[in-house]
Amino acid sequence: MAMVAQAGAGETAARQNLNTQVTPMPEIFRAARVAPMTPGWPLLEDAAVVVHGQTILDVGSFAHMRRTHAGPVRDLGELTLAPAAFNSHTHLEMTHLLGRTTSGQGFVAWIRSLLANDLYSLHEPLVRQELARQESRGCAFLADISTRNAPRLAGLLAESGLFFTSFQEAIGNGLPDDPATLLHRVEAVAESGRGTCAVAGHALYSSSPELLCEAKAVSRAQGLPFSLHLAEHEDEDAILLTGKSAFLELLRERGFITGYDAPGKRPVPLAADLGLLDERTLCVHCVTVTDEDIALIAKSRASVCLCPRSNEYIGVGQAPLGALLDAGVNLCLGTDGLCSNADLDPFAELAWLAGRNPGALSLGQGLALITANPARFFGLEDTLGSLAPGRQARFSVLPRAVLDAFSDG
Ligand SMILES: [Zn+2]
Structure with missing residues (x-):
């Protein structure tokens, strides 16, 4: 049917x-x-x-x-x-945090409010309800990032009717004895025929270079997509360039990091130097990128996932849409989690982006952000993302x- x-x-x-x-x-x-x-x-x-x-x-x-x-x-x-649409970046783990974080006051205020919550207590009925809602609204695929609950979320995604990639996030300084454990394996995912388990890095300032390189190496060895929050806010630039920022102090205070040696590089060049950028990497956010950064991303053939309403909610500015388009970067669109957005609807995300950038995108270019472009990135172009002979009969009504x-x- x-x-x-x-x-x-x-x-x-x-x-x-x-x-x-x-x-x-x-x-x-x-x-x-x-x-x-x-x-x-x-x-x-x-x-x-x-x-x-x-x-x-x-x-x-x-x-x-x-x-x-x-x-x-x-x-x-x-x-x-x-x-039917793709949502290329979300955190289902945070579904219970809708309306429970500070909006519009920048990243540090937002993260403080986030940390005041019981972050990782997964609320399964809410997640099931959300997945059913998105499927009924014309979503066919969801890429989820989970820090603590990846196996359970992979199971919930396999239970749903959606196609998916379930990323387990590598965060912190610790390196596992066996790097293969960075990748979770859930039997129901393979059985569903609709999903993949994969590894993501959190960010350049919150995951050590060794851990990120190991996570990327595991992804590369298994032929899997890799995802990384990159250049999301000015604090990230400051941390990496100088080691001085309110956010870093907060991470120290909370015990997420101990010492920190600033690498003295901007996020995108650092990610490139670490070998994290290639055609299987999805760079999420890319708000603070310069023209040189964009050229590096384009050269690496990495894809970029914009999360414009999350950026607006947190108050970190917006990614340079026109420059990314001009550079020919494969652009995707994600809602991020309900801890920084009002819903997980890729159509609402697209409508907001187009409304904010009148004339920047044709309807075809805009739809590509939630169909053909992510289908290409996630290796599903023969299954979803276009209406063509042999593809799954999954439609949306715009x-x-x-x-x-x-x-x-
Ligand atoms: Zn995110």
């Missing part, structure tokens, strides 16, 4: 129409507009997607699909169908907020 979902409440009837029954023959889903997200294909008007079981057979104009395929037609009406945000673009 085709997986079709959307955020717009006015489209409920269409969704019910889509999910009524499974038929043994192909079905033709017609919509006023279809965004296939395949290279060279613009938004198609009066178009159709032909689906058999869980697989897309064909996409094209409705008239052509009707002529070339047998099967019942389901007319979705005045909707825009797109591939919410009005996204269409409105691009109406002037």
